[in-house]
Amino acid sequence: MSSSTADIDILRKNGLHVTDSRRVILNLFLKYDGALAHADIEKYSSSLYDRVTVYRTLQTFLEKGIVHLVPTVDNATLYALCKHNCIEGHHYDNHVHFICSHCNKTSCLDDIDVPEVKLPRGFRPLHAAMIISGICKMCKSSN
Amino acid sequence: MSSSTADIDILRKNGLHVTDSRRVILNLFLKYDGALAHADIEKYSSSLYDRVTVYRTLQTFLEKGIVHLVPTVDNATLYALCKHNCIEGHHYDNHVHFICSHCNKTSCLDDIDVPEVKLPRGFRPLHAAMIISGICKMCKSSN
DNA sequence: TACTAATTTGCAATAATGTTGCAAAAAAAA
DNA sequence: TTTTTTTTGCAACATTATTGCAAATTAGTA
Numbered sequence: 001m002s003s004s005t006a007d008i009d010i011l012r013k014n015g016l017h018v019t020d021s022r023r024v025i026l027n028l029f030l031k032y033d034g035a036l037a038h039a040d041i042e043k044y045s046s047s048l049y050d051r052v053t054v055y056r057t058l059q060t061f062l063e064k065g066i067v068h069l070v071p072t073v074d075n076a077t078l079y080a081l082c083k084h085n086c087i088e089g090h091h092y093d094n095h096v097h098f099i100c101s102h103c104n105k106t107s108c109l110d111d112i113d114v115p116e117v118k119l120p121r122g123f124r125p126l127h128a129a130m131i132i133s134g135i136c137k138m139c140k141s142s143n
Numbered sequence: 144m145s146s147s148t149a150d151i152d153i154l155r156k157n158g159l160h161v162t163d164s165r166r167v168i169l170n171l172f173l174k175y176d177g178a179l180a181h182a183d184i185e186k187y188s189s190s191l192y193d194r195v196t197v198y199r200t201l202q203t204f205l206e207k208g209i210v211h212l213v214p215t216v217d218n219a220t221l222y223a224l225c226k227h228n229c230i231e232g233h234h235y236d237n238h239v240h241f242i243c244s245h246c247n248k249t250s251c252l253d254d255i256d257v258p259e260v261k262l263p264r265g266f267r268p269l270h271a272a273m274i275i276s277g278i279c280k281m282c283k284s285s286n
Numbered sequence: 287t288a289c290t291a292a293t294t295t296g297c298a299a300t301a302a303t304g305t306t307g308c309a310a311a312a313a314a315a316a
Numbered sequence: 317t318t319t320t321t322t323t324t325g326c327a328a329c330a331t332t333a334t335t336g337c338a339a340a341t342t343a344g345t346a
Contacts, residue, residue, distance in 0.1 A: 052334080123278070123280055128275045132268045134270070160313055
């Protein structure tokens, strides 16, 4: 049994009660370095918790800025851990997201910022998101 | 009654049978310069057609390259007209998408290409999508 | 530790969204 | 007009997400 309390720390720091389901779900994100869908979480947590609890936990994490939504081109809803200093109600997920067409894993490229783009006259930008699809590092090297 | 046959031309050019529902849906896209969700189409076409027909029509348009999916940060599935020369199975929707936080309209900025980004070693990009949110031209000028 | 107040969870019901098979209707070709 | 092929509508079903409420759990306090 891991004695790490990283998950507990995160929950406490965000003023959340420490519960089993929150710990399990948060640890999934901490261990799996990529974006997770609701279905992934249900699968990996072996249906220990009710679907509704998973939905509500993700919603809570979103609101607290523990995770952010990952943009997608299909209709999938993906969540990923916020790595930098996100605070309640204000995310700093200004990084590029990469989705691998081979292993299907979506990763946050935390160190790659979304580039600025010159918009047509009259448009005022507030936030930009970017998704790049292709072959990821792991899949490329394993060929 | 408009005598324009732009919609018919598009359908013919793509080898599709010309039917009422396809014409109505296609004209929605032609008139409304922005991305539409399935629900929008159901609403604007006054439930003239079955839900299933709308789904199948959108699927057909997607396959033929008449519309493309618009990336989103929530789980919405949005479709927008392909403006440039998309052919069956190969889209050229390499443009930036803009979603207005005020009127909620999603537009294709057809003339703004998604910029190149330098990725970490090992990642091979195939396609890039970009979504910018903010205040659009119309909403800004009406304040 | 035991008690209390507030939060969280599970269950059941419901809503919203999307898919499939098949017969009837419509479109295109002969 | 007739025939062939495609499309549509209906019904049923599947998946994904939301809500209310009582029971269980958490955290603070005595």
